[in-house]
Amino acid sequence: MRNGKKRARSEPGSTIQPRNKYSDNPPDFTLLASLYPSFKPYLFFSGARPRIDWTDYNATRELTRILLLHDHGVNWWIPDGQLCPTVPNRSNYIHWINDLLSSEIVQSLGGEGSSQVKGFDIGTGANCIYPLLGASLFGWSFVGSGFFFFFLYCIRASPLALSYSQLARFLYADVTDVALEWAEKNVISNPHLSDLIEIRDSQCSSDPHVPEVANTESEKHLSQTITEEAGFTHTAQPEDDNKSYIGPPVLVGVVKENETFDFCMSNPPFFETWGEAGLNPKTSCGGTPEEMVCNGGEQAFVTRIIEDSAVLRQRFRWYTSMLGKKANLKLLISKLWEVGVTIVKTTEFVQGQTSRWGLAWSFLPTVRKIIAPPVVKKSVLSFMLEGIKRQYSAVDVLQSVEEFFKSCGASCKLNSSTFSVDIVASNDQCNTISKNGTRDVDSMRSHEYEKQTLDGSSLQVPQDNLSFRILVFQQIPGSLLIKGSLQQKDSPLSGLFSVVFSSLEENMKSKFCR
């Protein structure tokens, strides 16, 4: 408890937003290929199942194009290399915002009786995906802001003698940028939506009342970065958890005087370095450095949104951001309570093999008294393994998960192609597991336990046993997401599942993380 307020609980369980049309109906590739011949060359069959090669950028871009056209009546394109959004995944976030707005947990902004919902998309990118989806699905109007210049290229110059404002103009200047050009093209190509969407350059501060304080720190860090990049000096970076955002304005300075919005949203640049971004070999969504990378990564970027929200406060009904790393939630939520928000909501977006997290907050009074939901026995749990020691891979972690449960007598079936282990454990075995959380499972292995593993066949599940699956997901290098899902959602042992899962978390962290 802080400021006498009760913390909101995270949303129970993980979700594909149920109102997202793709939640129960994944795109029908065969139908799409029959309707859109340009999609056909990207389709192949593995068994009876039509597939596309997710590592082929042209295939994922064509799928996005036809899904937007077929399902949303939106004309869309991006040039090679620009970040290609997946429609089902981006729809999740839009639907969650719609849920927040409809829940009326916080009062509406009031004002002049306009029922038009107004959103602000921080970093709309060349793809302009959120304004296009929000406008076509719900008729929302949007300001889509962008960071429309080639920052990393410009910063290599040596403008050391310039004042901050000259520097900013130099850095954020008129380098033609495909992002701006394409965001605008994507709006203009949709005359039925174009009145609803404004693309705004975040470097063109239009609010004369931007508080000085907003850039004092940025100025300091900006000069530091430039001198470092230019190779003139070395300034030690702070090593604490509080990473600083260095870059153009985010909300303060971009939002105009007297403007109010129902919400803001952001899919922030997740990564701190371009190397970190060269990640998932299983998919190809493209993305340029200026789209994917910012100083301090998503933690710093979202911290800046929080700081800006503390200045703008009730000018937005909801502030929201997406996060790529669950581990960042804790620190960001504690920052939120420090700046005096009235409510915090979180959710998890799951689409295929990808998980993302949503964070929302408000400074408006809450309308209904928030009653903590009854203790939910979760059927899906997860934790992150971060800072994994170099010598270990995802396979080592997967095998160790299997060993952890086998060592207590549970039946395990490891599937190395889906990176999962199916486990069946009796009540007694669960109790042993929960007690053994901190023990070194390698030293506990015995042939007796190994005998109980079923190879190649499906596991038999006696009624009173706990049956669950552990999945290992590759995140950014050095991080893995471990997810556990209970097979029998209403199992009377589901409370024990969370204890068992915590034991696993403790064991994996002590074994694999620095």
Ligand SMILES: C[S@@+](CC[C@H](N)C(=O)[O-])C[C@H]1O[C@@H](n2cnc3c(N)ncnc32)[C@H](O)[C@@H]1O
């Ligand atoms: C990960 S991309 C997201 C693009 C798009 N919204 C999507 O979901 O695919 C992050 C975007 O934020 C932009 N960005 C970075 N700093 C920004 C700032 N200060 N103001 C506005 N946009 C910014 C980047 O240029 C990039 O287009």
